[in-house]
Each structure stands twice: as C-alpha cells, then as structure tokens.
C-alpha cells in the first residue's frame with residue numbers, strides 16, 4: 001500500500017519506519033527542512049531505541065523516502081496519515097494550527113481517492129473539521145478517519161508493531177476497509193467505531209492513566225501518615241486483575257509531553273459542554289500536590305530551605321529521555337529555588353534547564369558533584385544509574401545526610417547502613 005505520513009516526529013517517523021518494515025511504500029513528509037535533510041543522510045532527529053537501524057534498512061530497500069514537498073509526497077497515496085504536533089494553547093485548549101495547515105496542504109494536493117487518518121491526538125470533532133477544510137479545496141473523493149496512536153517514547157517501535165489494540169474511528173465502510181488493509185500484518189484487535197468515539201478514546205485513556213497515578217499518590221501520602229508502606233499496598237491492590245499492577249508506582253506525579261496536555265484538553269472539552277469532570281479535575285489537583293509535597297517534606301526535615309544546599313538528581317520527566325516538558329523535577333527545582341535553597345542539578349541527558357525553564361541553577365558534571373556540600377539530595381527522575389549510587393562517596397560529598405527519594409529507587413536498609421536518613425514516597 002502507498003502511504004504518506006505528514007509530520008516526522010516521534011509518532012510520524014516511528015509509524016513510517018514500522019509501516020515500511022511491514023512492506024508498505026511510505027513517504028515521510030515534514031515542513032522542517034533540517035529534519036528531512038538529516039533523515040535523507042541517515043541521521044535520526046530524535047533518540048528512540050532501534051529506530052536508526054529500522055529507518056536505514058527500509059530506506060535502503062526503497063520503501064521509505066523523505067520529502068518536504070506536498071506536491072511530490074501526496075499523489076498516489078492511498079492513506080495519508082497526519083502526525084503533526086497538537087500542543088496546548090495558553091488556555092489549555094488544543095492549538096490546532098499544525099493540523100489545519102496539514103489539512104489545507106492535503107486539500108491543495110490531493111489527486112485521487114485517499115483515506116486521511118488522524119494519528120495526532122485531537123479534540124472530538126477534528127475529523128469533521130479536517131473534512132471541511134479539505135472539501136473546499138479539492139474535487140477528489142476522500143474520507144477522514146481517526147486513528148489515534150498509543151505508543152510510548154522509549155518503547156515506540158515495540159508499541160507500534162505489537163499494540164494492545166488499534167483504534168479505527170470511521171464513518172465510511174470504504175475507509176474502514178482501507179485502514180484494516182494498512183494494519184493487516186499487525187496481530188491485535190482492530191477496534192472499529194465511530195470517528196468521535198475514537199477521538200475521545202485517546203483522551204479518555206490518557207486521563208485514566210494519569211488518574212491512576214494520582215490515585216496511588218493520594219494513597220501513598222496517606223501511607224506516610226498512618227505508618228503503611230505504599231509499595232506494599234500497591235502490590236496488594238495491583239495483584240487484583242480488575243486493578244492491575246501498571247501505573248501504581250508512587251512518585252512525584254505525572255509529566256511529559258502527553259499526559260499534561262491531554263488531561264487539560266480533556267477538561268476543556270468537558271468545560272465546553274458544561275460537564276464538570278470532577279474525577280479528572282481531582283487527578284490534576286493531586287498531581288500538583290504530589291510535586292509540592294516532595295519539597296514540603298524536605299522543608300520540614302531541614303527546618304526551612306533558605307540558604308541550604310540541595311542536590312537534585314534528575315531533570316527529565318522520566319528516565320531514558322532528555323525530554324523535560326512538564327517534568328515533575330522542574331517543579332521540584334522551582335519550589336526549592338522559591339524557598340531560597342541553593343540548588344545544583346545533575347541529569348545524564350537533560351541539560352537544557354536554564355535555557356528551557358529559566359532557572360539559574362548549576363548543572364553538575366556528576367551525581368557526586370551535585371551532592372557536594374549538600375544538606376540533602378532529592379532523587380527526582382528514575383534514571384537506572386541512580387539505583388546504584390556509591391552511597392559512601394555520596395555521604396562524603398555531602399555536609400548533611402538526608403536522601404529524599406521521590407522515585408523509590410534505593411534500598412532503605414542500604415541507605416541507613418551508610419548513615420543516611422532516608423525518605424521515600426509512601427513511607428513515613
């Protein structure tokens with residue numbers, strides 16, 4: 001099948017490379033010339049395990065090409081997948097400018113029947129919106145379907161090729177058949193539903209996962225007060241298959257490029273329909289609390305933070321990425337700085353704290369340099385290397401002996417054996 005993917009970011013590039021690997025002929029189209037030039041030269045614009053090899057193999061086989069030209073990239077495509085960014089606007093609604101612009105370019109360059117599949121996460125009603133933009137610009141037949149993507153950065157190739165389900169929202173039988181053909185070689189349930197249901201499925205999924213994390217954090221805070229252990233409680237709860245073990249790890253809250261913007265967009269949708277959405281609102285409020293609670297515990301332990309040196313380990317929103325968007329670590333840094341602490345950070349990959357977030361905090365060259373003269377350290381991101389800290393070396397670097405482990409990575413006994421006072425989320 002001939003496929004064109006508009007937007008060559010995390011979702012578009014991974015989808016394009018995987019579809020090519022399944023035997024389709026794929027054109028990846030992006031307006032970012034720099035990105036396309038790099039890809040033509042075999043240089044990956046993003047870090048994703050296994051992606052470089054997959055892209056090179058399929059480019060060499062002639063199944064995967066790159067372009068910035070809609071006039072070259074669209075003619076002949078049976079499926080045109082849109083995977084452009086849909087960031088939050090200032091008021092929390094979705095900024096649709098990239099989606100609208102892609103739709104316009106499709107309308108101007110369509111030469112025959114194609115299924116236009118929205119892979120971007122978009123508000124309910126977007127398929128109709130895209131249809132009306134295209135319809136006034138072309139005489140060609142087309143259908144717009146919703147085909148939301150559920151892949152996770154860091155596991156994107158596996159998630160694309162072995163998904164739990166593929167959601168196809170289509171109000172046209174012809175388009176549904178084309179989409180089934182596109183995914184014929186992926187062995188998973190294909191859930192066909194109306195377009196609006198598919199659009200809402202993506203937001204509802206992300207809001208539910210965020211709520212699950214907020215719930216376990218609420219439980220964890222209670223555990224700290226009543227003398228229970230949140231990890232044990234989570235295991236006890238999660239062993240019930242109706243609950244499940246995933247997304248029950250207490251910590252400093254959820255962040256990243258998807259959950260915060262999608263939860264906000266979900267709430268905006270409710271607001272537009274005068275639907276109060278108390279559950280999701282509570283999940284959002286709990287997420288703010290989870291971040292500030294880390295710093296409040298530190299403040300209580302140290303009897304105020306003014307003038308105290310604090311080492312913060314981790315800036316990225318999760319391990320294995322340099323992505324700091326909506327990272328809990330960023331809020332933890334902000335709270336510490338606002339309370340007058342002298343903060344030094346270390347992250348193995350995420351270094352653009354000052355440039356992106358405006359904090360004038362030094363970025364140390366190692367964990368131990370970040371801990372130098374610190375009264376306490378906070379573990380804010382679950383990097384694998386933080387699990388195996390040299391606690392003796394850490395102790396020697398610090399003037400104090402407090403570890404606040406917001407990711408529950410360390411072993412309490414080991415930390416205490418080295419003379420640390422050790423606090424983790426969900427243990428008093």
Ligand SMILES: NC(=O)c1ccc[n+]([C@@H]2O[C@H](COP(=O)([O-])OP(=O)(O)OC[C@H]3O[C@@H](n4cnc5c(N)ncnc54)[C@H](O)[C@@H]3O)[C@@H](O)[C@H]2O)c1
Nearest residue numbers: 007008009010011030031032084085086098102120121149
């Ligand atoms: N990143 C994830 O983990 C993930 C997972 C599931 C769904 N999503 C959703 O998928 C969508 C894309 O996310 P992403 O992370 O891949 O974004 P991204 O920012 O990595 O990539 C978007 C790309 O679209 C390009 N673009 C913008 N406007 C364009 C246009 N008019 N024509 C051609 N290209 C254009 C940009 O240059 C950029 O390369 C979003 O709606 C996001 O919410 C993301």
